[in-house]
Amino acid sequence: MISATGLGVRFRRNRGSRRNFKDLFAGRKRRSRPGEFWALRDISFDVRPGEAIGVVGRNGQGKSTLLKLVAGVLFPDEGRVRVNAGVAPLIEITGGFVGDLTVRDNVWLMAGLHGLRRAEIAARFDEIIGFAGAEDVTDTPFKHLSSGMKVRVAFSVISQLDEPVLLVDEVLAVGDKAFRAKCYGRIEELLAEGKTLFMVSHNERDLRTFCTRGLYLDRGKLVLDGPIDDVVDRYNADHPA
Template sequence: MAVIDVAGLGIRFKRTRSSRRSFKDLFAGRDRRTRPGEFWALRDVSFAVEAGEAIGVVGRNGQGKSTLLKLVAGVVLPDEGTVSVTGGVAPLIEITGGFVADLTVRENVYLTAGLHGMTKAEIDAAFDDMIAFAGIEDFVGTPYKHLSSGMKVRLAFSVISSLDEPIMLVDEVLAVGDKAFREQCYERIERLLADGRTLFFVSHNERDLKRFCSRGLYLDKGRLVMDGPIDAVLSRYGEDHGGKA
């Protein structure tokens, strides 16, 4: 059963205007449906993800990977095509963005988990484990703004990965934090996959992609270039870009 079904997906954004844009820049790459100053971040993208699959999304920076995750998460809406998602999502995308600077760690946990659908009783039951995973037991009453950047990331990952949702959307979050914390994250993701969760994972780290994913999607210039086994997708991507994931 497909839990993510994407058909003919496209989204366009406005370019940042610059006094240094040339006459050529105004017209290069514009199609008849794109107005001046706009570009297609994604165009004509179609695929389906089955329950329990682990999908790695690869491509250079600026090719639409994070935008695709945001579309699947429902954070942004497409200009054309459809995105259908069956079941809730745990979005590990810009994970520290939803926390409130002046609230304490405790208040932020209840606010963030509650906004993602957890009841107070569920948060009460999971609270100590969330804090312990993040390693910030001594900072529960501290305003969030006084945490270090590493603490903020650990807290955010701990809360979002604790959500009882069938689909995980992960965008480069494993690129941050120290080695010990990254290994904690790896182990948690592996346990969730073993429990039958679905993973949609954006990363430039070939080792992480091979560790978690059996299938890959390769995006280039907003188009889906290849959909296939992760090893084959990484090989094609490496051939196109000098062996660099």
């Protein structure tokens, strides 16, 4: 379902730095200037259909960058990643919503942009609004919603997509307890349908609940790829509370 080979992503710490003409024809070592660093390097793995993968690591170790590569919103500087199916990205999920449009219009817009046909959106509209608990704000401009309600609406739309691969980046850490419980239930439903899950979370319970396999990233490197319990235990041993 997902295949990554030798993935590498390079960023610049100092955005003001510029490369000169010679750099374009220089070797890789020459092109790695002092102000640059590799957020990810030499990352390789394969994901089979129906697997549930949890990505583990400290902040700033490349976890969200890896999800963006899988989502296709970021391109690698080295290697390649292939996703042999459509992706439902629960990452930065309020991005793309238009503040001046109503909740109703945003649901139609975002669902359509993600490939749902008009008949499908119409059939699922009430369920999307109901899941978010947005019945009272359906005709309210999106920009006037609370941050929590924005996330509710966005999650409700994206989780209705029929894509085989679900990407989740810390979205379960937001919202109140009742809404988080609804999110948990929805993800369990999607997994029961055979969806492939690729998930970033700092919540050990979520990782052990939903995932069967883990990828442990540290300093941009893949330290361990194995059963989720082994990966979480290794991470805890390396970084005791």
